[in-house]
Amino acid sequence: MSGLTTIIGNQGEEAATQWLRNQGFYIVERNWRMGRYEIDIIAQRWDTLHFVEVKTRHIGGWQTPYQSIDERKVRALRYAANTYRALYRTRLNFQFDLIAVTVDDHNNCSIDYTENII
Numbered sequence: 001m002s003g004l005t006t007i008i009g010n011q012g013e014e015a016a017t018q019w020l021r022n023q024g025f026y027i028v029e030r031n032w033r034m035g036r037y038e039i040d041i042i043a044q045r046w047d048t049l050h051f052v053e054v055k056t057r058h059i060g061g062w063q064t065p066y067q068s069i070d071e072r073k074v075r076a077l078r079y080a081a082n083t084y085r086a087l088y089r090t091r092l093n094f095q096f097d098l099i100a101v102t103v104d105d106h107n108n109c110s111i112d113y114t115e116n117i118i
Contacts, residue, residue, distance in 0.1 A: 008058060009056050011101075012054055012056025012101035012103065012109065013040060015101050015109040016040075016041060016052065017030060017041060020050075020052070020099075023113075025043040026044045026045070027041065027042075028042040028044050029042040030042075034083045034084070034087075037076055037079055037080035037083065039052075039080050039081065039084065040052055041099075048092060048095060049085075049092045049094040049095075050094070050095055050097050050115075051081045051084075051094060051096050052098070052099055053073075053077060053096070053097070053098050054098075055069075055099070055100050055101070056101040056109075057100070057101070058102075058104075059103065059104045059105065065101070065102075066098070066100065078118065096116065096117050096118040097113065097114060097115050097117060098113075098114045098117045099112070099113050099114075100112040100114070
């Protein structure tokens with residue numbers, strides 16, 4: 001990733017984490033990795049683990065956050081989540097969510113949260 005892309009991505013993940021906390025989620029993990037697989041945010045609310053993919057885009061970008069969730073990404077998310085669940089032997093319900101963060105020219109973030117993307 002280029003430097004600007006990394007900065008915008010980090011800004012988006014921080015905004016997403018804060019938004020989840022404000023909605024009553026407990027942040028279990030951020031940037032959890034197993035090999036080349038990563039889950040941006042693992043959050044819990046009530047009896048459900050939320051495996052949250054965060055996609056941050058600058059306003060007017062050529063691809064929306066939703067367009068970036070292709071079949072390859074879905075497979076990777078499922079694999080990572082199943083690995084996490086097996087390692088920690090969690091029996092909580094789980095789901096995959098997307099937080100789309102859009103950053104405007106003044107570095108203001110807007111959040112769009114979609115549950116059950118898979």
